[in-house]
Amino acid sequence: MRRSWIPVVILWVAYTVLIVVATAQFTWFPKEWAREAAVVDEAMLLLQYLAAPIMSLVMAVMTWSVIGWRTEGGAHREDGAPVRTNKIVVTTWLIVTSALAIYVVINPGFVGLAEIRGEPSSDYVINLQGQQFSWEVTYPNGATALDELVIPVDARVRYDIISIDVLHSFWVPAFRIKIDALPGITTTAFATAEEEGTFEDDVNLRIQCAELCGAGHANMAMPIRVVSEAEWIEYVEALATDG
Numbered sequence: 001m002r003r004s005w006i007p008v009v010i011l012w013v014a015y016t017v018l019i020v021v022a023t024a025q026f027t028w029f030p031k032e033w034a035r036e037a038a039v040v041d042e043a044m045l046l047l048q049y050l051a052a053p054i055m056s057l058v059m060a061v062m063t064w065s066v067i068g069w070r071t072e073g074g075a076h077r078e079d080g081a082p083v084r085t086n087k088i089v090v091t092t093w094l095i096v097t098s099a100l101a102i103y104v105v106i107n108p109g110f111v112g113l114a115e116i117r118g119e120p121s122s123d124y125v126i127n128l129q130g131q132q133f134s135w136e137v138t139y140p141n142g143a144t145a146l147d148e149l150v151i152p153v154d155a156r157v158r159y160d161i162i163s164i165d166v167l168h169s170f171w172v173p174a175f176r177i178k179i180d181a182l183p184g185i186t187t188t189a190f191a192t193a194e195e196e197g198t199f200e201d202d203v204n205l206r207i208q209c210a211e212l213c214g215a216g217h218a219n220m221a222m223p224i225r226v227v228s229e230a231e232w233i234e235y236v237e238a239l240a241t242d243g
Contacts, residue, residue, distance in 0.1 A: 008064045015056035023048050030204045033174035033226070035192040039115045040176035043108030050100060116177070118190060122158035126151070128207070130161065130168035130181040133216030135207055143240035149207060150225045152232035153196050159189045169211035172224065173204035180211065199223030 029041050126149070127138040137145045151157055161170045161181045168181035175191045199205045209220035227235065 004064075004068065007068055008060045011060035011063055012053070012057050015059050016053045019052040019056060020049060023052065030173060031202055032176075033193055033195055033197065033202070033205060034172075034176070035194060036116050036190070037174065037176040039112060043112045046108055047104070050104065116190075118156075121156070122190060123155040124152070125158045125160060128159055128161045128170060128181070130163040130170065130209065130220075131165050132214050133209070133220040135220070135222045137222075139236045139239065141236055141240050143236055145239060148199075148223045148225055150227060150232060150235050151193055152229040153193050153226050155229060155232075156190060156192045159191070161187045161189065166213050167211050168209050168213050168220070171208045171210035172206070173208065174202060174206075174224070178210055181209075193226045196226050196228065198225045 023045070029044070032038050032041060124140055126140070128149075129136040129138070134146060135149075137149050139145075159170065161179060162185070163181040163183045165183065167183070169178060170181050170187075170189060171178040172191065175193070177189050177191050179187045179189045181187065197205055205224040205226070207222040207224065209217055211217075213220065
């Protein structure tokens with residue numbers, strides 16, 4: 001019985017190395033447009049590395065079950081010999097998995113959340129109101145917009161978010177930030193865009209409702225445009241004048 005686990009161990013190591021190398025060489029993350037996006041991506045990458053040996057062990061057992069433990073002419077119908085629990089293996093598994101769980105709660109859990117939230121101070125405050133099925137933007141000078149969100153690059157922006165009807169969710173894929181928009185309650189999110197760009201450059205530069213809110217939920221999106229601070233001030237002032 002013990003010898004039958006040797007191929008499983010070999011496959012486990014091989015799969016683990018393969019997954020770790022693939023994770024290091026290839027990424028499926030979209031482009032990072034904000035400081036917060038880098039924090040989230042680093043946390044996700046860490047979790048992928050930690051999950052690699054666990055996923056590899058499952059794959060190794062499944063692979064060897066198909067290759068090494070198959071039977072000729074169909075499965076045996078008799079019960080196999082009983083397998084006794086190995087206390088050393090069980091204890092080791094419990095200690096290791098408990099340590100990993102505690103580590104993940106601390107980092108990237110508490111540490112990651114603290115990095116994303118950062119200091120409560122901000123350069124500008126923009127209000128966003130969710131409603132079926134659109135977003136309304138209110139800039140610091142009171143100017144409003146329904147067609148797009150324009151923000152300054154390299155400025156820490158605080159988003160105060162509220163809903164006037166049902167539950168919505170403020171999600172910006174390019175920034176990796178997401179928070180619920182609640183009726184009667186203001187929720188807050190922070191983001192610092194690090195590069196100028198538009199929705200035409202990357203479809204992830206948009207506000208997207210991520211909470212099923214009705215028949216028009218999928219269309220509840222708003223493009224984002226990141227511009228220089230001078231251009232943003234000019235835009236906001238012109239928007240207030242036109243309004």
